[in-house]
Amino acid sequence: MSGSSPRQLSIVTFIDALGWEVLKGRSFMEEELTYRQPLRSVFGFSSACVPSILTGLQPRDHKHWSFFYKAGAERPFHHLRWFKLLPSSIFDKGRVRSKLSKYxxxxxxxxxxxxxxxxxxxxxxxxxxxxxxDLFKAGGMNSGANIFERLETAGVPYSVSNWRESESANLEHLESDIKQGDIKFAFLYMADMDSLLHMVGKNSKKVDEKLSWYEPRMQQLLATARENYDEVRLFVCSDHGMATVTKHVDIMSKIEELPYKFGGDYLATYDSTMARFWFNNPESEAAIRKTLEACPEGKILSKEELVSLGCDFEGDQYGEMIYLLDAGTIILPSHMGTKPITGMHGYHPDHHDSDASLLSNVPPPGNPTCITDVFNIMTTEAGA
Ligand SMILES: [Zn+2]
Known part of the structure; x- marks a missing residue:
């Protein structure tokens, strides 16, 4: 330890999908993290929630939501359409598509x-x-500044995980940064809880095992930090929870049975919990609306509701009509996958399974209620 003023380190550990309802009835760092509360999530998948944590903004303002949207004049994937000539028995396999995506x-x-x-x-x-x-780099947002830009502008030395690396590698990386003793703020990114919950669901024993894996590692990190700093302020947060999937619905077939052409009359993307549409004529819009209104598993979100959810996008970028399923139901098959899964998120933020969590060893600054408030916690902690 050096210097005359007390040295402080703030660590924000992000555990993907560690929902308030996932934690309920389970034990995880109660002794250290005595401040515990739910946080309302943002409507959308992690591709929307993580940007909201990193910027404090609603999706409409950072402009990140579901991955795919209708292309404008610039069509970046123009040449990829020739991939349709490849044998789908090989090139529609998940593993092959993942490799291809990386390439x-x-x-x-x-x-x-x-x-x-x-x-x-x-x-x-x-x-x-x-x-x-890269969302985790300064300049990574479609609109607005993220925490990393703020830290760099304020000249705050920080550590951030590489999301391409494993959880163990990210823990090791942070441990080594802490030992160096130069950083004042750290953002630790842990992604594996999300994939586990999708696979086994929130009621599985495997979730308890995963928490028991995190706990000693977080304790170790705290111990190392306390050897190198006078005060260590630890926050654990998530982006959303996880609902248990009990029902599948084939929305795609219902729409494709209509006498309208995908790509000609309308365009659609079928995410796991929502279907999003753009229309080229009022007939296809009316017919699709009628079909969706007859599906009892979900509802078309009104413009007013999208405004209140912070998901009213300029030029209806992410869809002119959005049909959202009730929590626990997924679209299958969808453009996200063809196999059934046990857990899913991306439902209405009002549903209790959507709630994220915030745990800390100090009172969190600013009375946080929503995941967007994590941004304020980070800037306050870092003085950025
Ligand atoms: Zn997920």
């Missing part, structure tokens, strides 16, 4: 998380993609 990200020069998912190649030229840049 294409390099080719396009994208530094963000890029995944083709299950978007059909014959239509991919009609879409654009919202996460072309």
């Amino acid at each position: 294409l990200a390099k080719w396009f020069g994208y530094t963000g998380y890029f995944q083709l998912y299950n978007i059909p190649f014959k239509h991919i030229d009609k879409f654009d993609y919202c996460e072309k840049r």
Whole structure:
């Protein structure tokens, strides 16, 4: 330890999908993290929630939401439509598409998380993609400044995980930065809880096992930090929770049975919990609206509701009509996947399974209620 003023380190640990309802009835760092509360999530998937945490903004303002949206004049995936000629028995497999996505990200020069998912190649030229840049770097947002820009402008030395690396590698990286003793703020990114919850659901014993994996590692991090700093302020937060999937609905077939042409009359993306549409004529719009209104598993979101959710986008970028399913139901097959899963998120933020969590060893600054308030916690902690 050096210097005359007390040295302080603030660590924000992000655990993807560590929802308030996921934590309920489970034990996780109660002794250390005595301040515990739910946070309201933002409507959308992690591709919307993480940008809201990193900027404090609603999706309409940072302009990140679901990955794919209708392409404008610039069609970045124009040439990819020829991939439709490849044998779908091979090129529609998840693992092959993941590899291909990595290769294409390099080719396009994208530094963000890029995944083709299950978007059909014959239509991919009609879409654009919202996460072309690394969210965890200064300048990574489509609009607005993220925490890393704020830290750099304020000249605050910080550590941030590399989302491409494993949780263990990110823990090791932070531990070594803490030992150096130069940083004042750290953002630790942990992604594995999300994939586990999708696979096994929130009621599985495997979730308890995963928490028991995190706990000693977080304790170790705290111990190392306390050897090198006078005060260590630890926050654990998430972006959303996880609902248990009990029902599938094939919205895609219902729409494709109508006498309207995908790409001609209308365009659609089928995310796991919502279907989003753009229309080229009022007939297809009326017919699709009627079909969706007859599906009891969800509802079309009104413009007013989208405004209140912070998801009213300029030029209806992410869809002119958005049909959202009730929590626990997924669209299957969808453009996200063809296999059933046990857990899903991306439902209405009013549903209790959507709630995120905030845990800390000090009172969190600013009376946070929503995940967007984590940004204020970070800037206050870092003095940025
Ligand atoms: Zn997820």
